[in-house]
Amino acid sequence: MEWKVDREADKPLYQQIFEYIEEKISYGEYPPGSLLPSERKLAQQLNVNRMTIAHVYDELQASGLVERKKGSGTRVSSHKWGILPKGVTNWRKYIEGGSFIPSYPLIRRIRGEAKVMEGGYNLASGKLSSDLFPTDYLQSILSEYTFPTDLGYEHPQGLLSLRETIASYVKTYHNIHTTSSSVLITSGAQQALHLITQCLLNPGDAVAIEAPSYFYSLPLFQSAGLRIFGLPVDSEGMNPDDIMTLYKKHKIRMIFLNPTYHSPTGAILSSTRRLQVLEIAAELGIPIVEDDPVSLLSFDNEQHSPIKSFDRNGNVLYVGSLSKVIGSSLRIGWLIGPQSVINRLADAREQIDFGLSVFPQIIANLLLQSSEYPKHLEFLRQELLERRNEMLSALQDLLGDKIEFTIPKGGFFIWCKLNKSVDDQKLVEAGIKHKILFMPGSVYGSPNGYVRLTFAHLKKESIRDAVSQFAEVLNQV
Known part of the structure; x- marks a missing residue:
C-alpha cells in the first residue's frame, strides 16, 4: 500500500486511517459492495495494531459507510448514504463477471x-x-550505451537486433536453428502462452499438459474455455504413450510441456521420450508448445537439448525467457515457430499494446551480446x-x-x-x-x-x- 500513516502528526492514527478510507469511498475507488481488506491484513499493510483497524471499521460502520457481517468481512455500504452520486455503477457484478478468470484463491x-x-x-x-541479479555488469553496459533518438513504434515482432541475437543465442545454447523472422519477442513467457491459447485455439478445444504442472496454476487455459487433460509425470517426465491415449479419447489439439527441470517436480524428460513425443505429435498432426525457462541452469554441466532442436517440420512452438537467468522484472521472453504463426500472434499482440517498450529490449540485447553473460x-x-x-x-x-x-x-x-x-x-x-x-x-x-x-x-x-x-x-x- 502506497499510503502510510503519519506517526508524527497530532491526529490519532485511527482518525488518519478513517479519513483515508472515507476518501477512497467518496472518490469511488472503493465502490458500493466492494470488500475491504480484513482487519489483520490492513493492520499488516499499515504497520499498526489490529485493534486500531477494528476501531476504524467500527467508526465507518457507525457512519453508515460500511456494512459488517461475521464470516463475510467488511463491505462498502450498497445503499445511498449521501456521499456517492446517484446511479453508481455496481462494479462488483462486473468484477465477478468477464471471461478472464482470476488467479486461484490460494495463489x-x-x-x-x-x-x-x-x-x-x-x-x-x-x-x-x-x-x-547481474547488477554490476548491467550498470557497466548501460553507462556506455547511447539510447536511440527515435522512440516510435517498433516492429510488431519486436526489436530486430534483439530477434537476431535471440536466433544466434538459441543456436549457440540449444542447437535450435531459426531466423529473426520466426522470433516473436514477448512480455515474458506468460504473454507467449496467453497469445497461443487466445489465438490458436477455440473454446471447447482439448489440450494436454503434464500432471502435476505449473500450467495448472494459470487460469488462462480456463479463461480461453479449453478442456485440460493431464499427462502423469514420473522420474523421466511424462509418458509419450499417454498422448495417444488422450488423443483417442478427447481429440486433443495441442500439447503443453515443460520438459527440462519441470516445474514443480524437477523431472527431466529423457532424450528417448523427447523424440517419441515429437514423432507422435507429427503423426497426429498436433503442435507442441515447449516452455523452457531454466534448461541452462544445470548443476552437473549436462545440457538437455530442447524438443525444438529436433524439430524439422515446424511442429514445435518454443517459448523462452530471461526471467530465470537475468531477472523477472525485465519482462523479456520469446516465442519461436513457423513464420505464419508468428505473424498471427504478432498481429494480435499489436492490437493489445502496439508492442513492447524498446528499453527492456535494448537492455536484453546488450546483456546477451556481452562477453560477461556466459x-x-x-x-x-x-x-x-x-x-x-x-x-x-x-x-x-x-x-x-x-x-x-x-x-x-x-x-x-x-x-x-x-x-x-x-x-x-x-x-x-x-x-x-x-x-x-x-x-x-x-x-x-x-x-x-x-x-x-x-x-x-x-x-x-x-x-x-x-x-x-x-x-x-x-x-x-
Whole structure:
C-alpha cells in the first residue's frame, strides 16, 4: 500500500486511517459492495495494531459507510448514504463477471502475503534472490550505451537486433536453428502462452499438459474455455504413450510441456521420450508448445537439448525467457515457430499494446551480446547449486523421514512429499501465521500433501532457518 500513516502528526492514527478510507469511498475507488481488506491484513499493510483497524471499521460502520457481517468481512455500504452520486455503477457484478478468470484463491492468498510480509521467509517465489541479479555488469553496459533518438513504434515482432541475437543465442545454447523472422519477442513467457491459447485455439478445444504442472496454476487455459487433460509425470517426465491415449479419447489439439527441470517436480524428460513425443505429435498432426525457462541452469554441466532442436517440420512452438537467468522484472521472453504463426500472434499482440517498450529490449540485447553473460550463467549455476545443497541438507537434518523429495539436477525448486495427512489450506494458513510461504501441490494439480520449495529466492545463509520454520509449521498442523 502506497499510503502510510503519519506517526508524527497530532491526529490519532485511527482518525488518519478513517479519513483515508472515507476518501477512497467518496472518490469511488472503493465502490458500493466492494470488500475491504480484513482487519489483520490492513493492520499488516499499515504497520499498526489490529485493534486500531477494528476501531476504524467500527467508526465507518457507525457512519453508515460500511456494512459488517461475521464470516463475510467488511463491505462498502450498497445503499445511498449521501456521499456517492446517484446511479453508481455496481462494479462488483462486473468484477465477478468477464471471461478472464482470476488467479486461484490460494495463489492470490500467498502472493498477497508476500507483498506485505515483513521479515519471514518466502519459499513460494519463482524469482531470483536480489544478490543473484547481474547488477554490476548491467550498470557497466548501460553507462556506455547511447539510447536511440527515435522512440516510435517498433516492429510488431519486436526489436530486430534483439530477434537476431535471440536466433544466434538459441543456436549457440540449444542447437535450435531459426531466423529473426520466426522470433516473436514477448512480455515474458506468460504473454507467449496467453497469445497461443487466445489465438490458436477455440473454446471447447482439448489440450494436454503434464500432471502435476505449473500450467495448472494459470487460469488462462480456463479463461480461453479449453478442456485440460493431464499427462502423469514420473522420474523421466511424462509418458509419450499417454498422448495417444488422450488423443483417442478427447481429440486433443495441442500439447503443453515443460520438459527440462519441470516445474514443480524437477523431472527431466529423457532424450528417448523427447523424440517419441515429437514423432507422435507429427503423426497426429498436433503442435507442441515447449516452455523452457531454466534448461541452462544445470548443476552437473549436462545440457538437455530442447524438443525444438529436433524439430524439422515446424511442429514445435518454443517459448523462452530471461526471467530465470537475468531477472523477472525485465519482462523479456520469446516465442519461436513457423513464420505464419508468428505473424498471427504478432498481429494480435499489436492490437493489445502496439508492442513492447524498446528499453527492456535494448537492455536484453546488450546483456546477451556481452562477453560477461556466459560468466553470469556460470556464477548463477554455482550459486544455485550451493543453495540447493544447503536446502537438501536442512531438509534431511530437520525433517528426516517426515518428508520425501527428489534431488533436482537444475532449476529453482525442490518437490516434496509430506509423509503425513495435511490439508493444503490449513498448512498454508499456518505458514502465513509463522511468516513462512511455500507453494502447496494442489495449485499444480496434485493432491494434498505435496509442496514446492524454492531455494533460488533466499540467500544461502537464510535457507536453514527457513526450513526450520517450515518444519515447525508442519509439526503443528
